[in-house]
Amino acid sequence: MERPLTQYIHPDGSPRLLREYVKDGGYRSLQILAAGMAPQDLQRLVAEAGLRGRGGAGFPTASKWSFVPMGSDAPKPKYIVANADEMEPGTFKDRVLLEGEPHGLVESMIIAGYALEAEVGFIFLRGEYHLSAARLTQAIAEAYAEGYLGKPLPGTAFRFDLHLHASAGRYICGEETALLNALEGKRAIPRAKPPYPQTVGLWGQPTIVQNVETLYNLPHIVNHGSAWYQSLSRSKDGGTKIYGISGRVTHPGWWELPLGTTARELLEQHAGGMVNDVSFRGLLPGGASTAFLTEEHLDLPMDFSSIPSQVGRLGTGTMIVLDDHTCPVGFVLNLEKFFARESCGWCTPCREGLPWVARILESFEEGRATHDDLALLDMHADLLGPGYTFCALAPGAMAPLQSALKYFRDDFVRHITLGRCPVNSKQKRHKVLV
Amino acid sequence: MLTDIERRELDDALKHYPDKRAGAIDALLIVQRRRGWISDDSLLDIAQFLGMTGDDVDSIATFYNLIFRKPVGRHVAFLCDSISCWIMGYEQVCAQIKKSYEIDLGQTTRDGRLTCLPIACLGHCERAPALMIDQDVYGDVTPEKVESIVEKYK
Ligand SMILES: Cc1cc2nc3c(=O)[nH]c(=O)nc-3n(C[C@H](O)[C@H](O)[C@H](O)COP(=O)(O)O)c2cc1C
Ligand code: SF4
Ligand code: FES
Numbered sequence: 001m002e003r004p005l006t007q008y009i010h011p012d013g014s015p016r017l018l019r020e021y022v023k024d025g026g027y028r029s030l031q032i033l034a035a036g037m038a039p040q041d042l043q044r045l046v047a048e049a050g051l052r053g054r055g056g057a058g059f060p061t062a063s064k065w066s067f068v069p070m071g072s073d074a075p076k077p078k079y080i081v082a083n084a085d086e087m088e089p090g091t092f093k094d095r096v097l098l099e100g101e102p103h104g105l106v107e108s109m110i111i112a113g114y115a116l117e118a119e120v121g122f123i124f125l126r127g128e129y130h131l132s133a134a135r136l137t138q139a140i141a142e143a144y145a146e147g148y149l150g151k152p153l154p155g156t157a158f159r160f161d162l163h164l165h166a167s168a169g170r171y172i173c174g175e176e177t178a179l180l181n182a183l184e185g186k187r188a189i190p191r192a193k194p195p196y197p198q199t200v201g202l203w204g205q206p207t208i209v210q211n212v213e214t215l216y217n218l219p220h221i222v223n224h225g226s227a228w229y230q231s232l233s234r235s236k237d238g239g240t241k242i243y244g245i246s247g248r249v250t251h252p253g254w255w256e257l258p259l260g261t262t263a264r265e266l267l268e269q270h271a272g273g274m275v276n277d278v279s280f281r282g283l284l285p286g287g288a289s290t291a292f293l294t295e296e297h298l299d300l301p302m303d304f305s306s307i308p309s310q311v312g313r314l315g316t317g318t319m320i321v322l323d324d325h326t327c328p329v330g331f332v333l334n335l336e337k338f339f340a341r342e343s344c345g346w347c348t349p350c351r352e353g354l355p356w357v358a359r360i361l362e363s364f365e366e367g368r369a370t371h372d373d374l375a376l377l378d379m380h381a382d383l384l385g386p387g388y389t390f391c392a393l394a395p396g397a398m399a400p401l402q403s404a405l406k407y408f409r410d411d412f413v414r415h416i417t418l419g420r421c422p423v424n425s426k427q428k429r430h431k432v433l434v
Numbered sequence: 435m436l437t438d439i440e441r442r443e444l445d446d447a448l449k450h451y452p453d454k455r456a457g458a459i460d461a462l463l464i465v466q467r468r469r470g471w472i473s474d475d476s477l478l479d480i481a482q483f484l485g486m487t488g489d490d491v492d493s494i495a496t497f498y499n500l501i502f503r504k505p506v507g508r509h510v511a512f513l514c515d516s517i518s519c520w521i522m523g524y525e526q527v528c529a530q531i532k533k534s535y536e537i538d539l540g541q542t543t544r545d546g547r548l549t550c551l552p553i554a555c556l557g558h559c560e561r562a563p564a565l566m567i568d569q570d571v572y573g574d575v576t577p578e579k580v581e582s583i584v585e586k587y588k
Pocket of ligand 3: 089090091514515516517518519520554555556557558559562563564
C-alpha cells in the first residue's frame with residue numbers, strides 16, 4: 001500500500017532536512033515542470049487526478065483554481081496561501097506533515113504557484129505550532145539557499161517567494177476569508193462572498209487558500225501522474241487520506257490510507273478497537289463541526305462522495321470517538337462551549353445563539369433542564385444551520401448537536417427525567433467561561 | 435518607543451507586506467516576546483510605529499487570544515479544554531494544577547511564576563490530554579505527572 005505523503009517521515013517525528021529530502025526524490029517535480037509542463041497542463045493534470053480539498057469541505061481543487069485569472073493580462077501579484085491554521089478540535093493531521101516533512105510544503109507551494117502563475121506564497125500557521133514554525137523556517141531558508149525559492153525555475157521565467165506567518169490564535173482564522181483579514185493584520189472577521197478570493201483576495205489580488213494536506217499531494221501528482229493517483233484511492237476521489245482517531249480506543253493515532261477506507265477498518269484494525277470495558281456509541285468523522293456517525297454507518301467509505309449529505313460529511317478525516325462511559329450531552333456541551341468562545345462575534349445569530357445553546361446544554365448536565373429546553377435545542381439546531389449566518393462556523397457547530405439530538409435523544413430525555421446527568425453527576429464538572 | 439531590536443525585527447516582517455498596518459499582529463507578537471505582555475504603553479509604541487491609532491491596534495490585540503493585554507507569569511501553561519482532552523480527563527489535570535499551584539484557569543501564581551490558560555485543541559488529540567507550557571507540548575498528561583512537568587519551569 002502506497003503512502004506518498006508520509007512514507008519517509010521518521011518514526012521518531014524528527015524533521016527531514018534538505019539533503020535527505022532531495023535524496024528521496026524531493027523537488028524532482030520542479031524539473032518536470034521546467035521540462036515543459038505549462039501551467040494549464042498542470043491544472044488539467046490536477047483535475048484528472050481528482051484531487052479534492054482536505055480542509056474539510058472536499059471542494060475539487062482544480063475547479064477552485066479555474067476561477068483565477070491567468071495569462072499576461074491577469075493582475076499581479078497573485079498569491080497562494082497555505083492554510084496551516086489547524087484548530088478544528090480533534091484534528092492533528094496537518095501537524096504530522098508540517099513537523100515531519102517541512103520541505104514537502106515548500107515544494108507543494110512552488111507547484112501551486114506555478115500552476116496559477118502566482119509569484120508569492122504565505123504559510124498561515126497557527127501560533128501554537130512552535131515546532132512546525134521552527135522546522136518550516138529552516139526548510140524555507142534551505143530552499144532559498146538552494147535556489148528553489150527566490151530564483152527563476154531553470155529554463156522558465158517563473159520565480160516564487162515564500163513567507164511564513166505565525167498567527168496569534170482564534171479558530172475563525174481558519175475560515176479562508178477571515179484568514180485573509182488576519183494576514184492583512186486585521187481582526188479575523190470573514191468577508192462577504194462574492195467576490196471570491198480567487199479574483200479578489202489578499203490585498204485585493206487573486207488568491208488561492210489551500211489546506212496543508214491538499215497541497216502535499218501536488219508533488220506526487222506531478223511525479224507519477226493522474227492515473228497512478230486515482231489508483232491510490234478506493235473511491236472516485238483520488239489519492240490517500242491522513243486519517244486519525246482520538247478518544248478511548250486502544251491505539252489512538254494517525255494513518256495514511258487509501259481514500260475511501262471505512263470507519264470500521266479504521267476503528268477496529270488501525271485503532272485496535274475500544275479500550276477494555278468500554279463500548280462504541282458514535283464518532284465524529286472529521287472534527288468538531290461534523291455530524292455523528294453511529295454503528296449503522298461504520299461500513300461507509302470515509303471519502304467526500306460516499307457519506308449521504310443528510311447523514312453528514314467527512315470533514316477533516318480525524319475522528320473523535322464517543323464511548324458509553326462518556327455522556328453524549330456533556331460531549332456536545334464541550335463542543336458548543338468551544339464554538340461559543342470562538343465565534344468571531346460579527347453576526348448576531350452566532351454571537352448570541354451559540355452561548356445560549358451552551359447554557360441550555362449546561363442546564364441538562366446540571367439537572368435543571370425541561371422538555372421546553374429540548375425544544376429550544378431543536379430550534380437552534382435549525383436556525384443556526386446553513387443559510388442563517390455570515391459564515392460556516394455556526395452551521396458547523398450545529399452539525400454535532402443536531403445529530404446528537406437525533407441519535408442520542410433518549411440521553412437528553414433521561415437528564416430531564418432523572419434531574420441529573422446519568423454519567424457525570426458524581427464528577428464535578430469544571431466551568432469554563434462561555 | 436519601540437527598542438532598536440524590536441524595530442529591526444518588525445522592519446524585517448514588514449518587508450513581505452505591501453502596507454505597514456499588515457504588520458500589526460507581527461508587531462504585537464514581537465513586542466510581547468520581549469516585554470511579556472502588551473501594556474497600554476506598548477500598544478501606543480506599536481501604533482505610533484505603524485501609523486495607526488491606539489484604539490485601532492487595541493481592537494486587534496483584544497481579538498487574538500495569544501496576545502496578552504494583562505500581565506502573565508514567567509511561564510504560561512496552556513491547558514487544552516477541547517473535546518478529545520475532555521474525554522480523556524483534562525478536568526482532573528486542571529483540578530491538580532489548581533491544587534498544586536492555587537490557581538484557576540486565567541490566574542497567575544502569587545510569585546509570578548505560572549499563568550494557566552485554557553486553549554482550543556492543541557492538535558495533539560491522539561495524546562490527550564495535552565498541555566503546552568511556553569513552547570513545549572506534553573501529551574498523555576495525568577494529574578500525577580503535573581508537578582514533575584511544571585517543575586522544569588522556574
Ligand atoms: C470556522 C472555520 C474554520 C476553518 N478552519 C480551517 C483550518 O484550520 N484549516 C483548513 O485548511 N481549513 C479550514 N477551514 C476551511 C477553509 O475555509 C477552506 O475551505 C480551506 O482552507 C480550503 O482548502 P481546501 O480546498 O484545500 O480544503 C475552516 C472553515 C471554517 C468555516
Ligand atoms: S457565523 Fe459566527 S464566526 Fe461566522 S461571521 Fe457570524 S459570528 Fe462570525
Ligand atoms: S482536543 Fe486537546 S489536543 Fe486536540
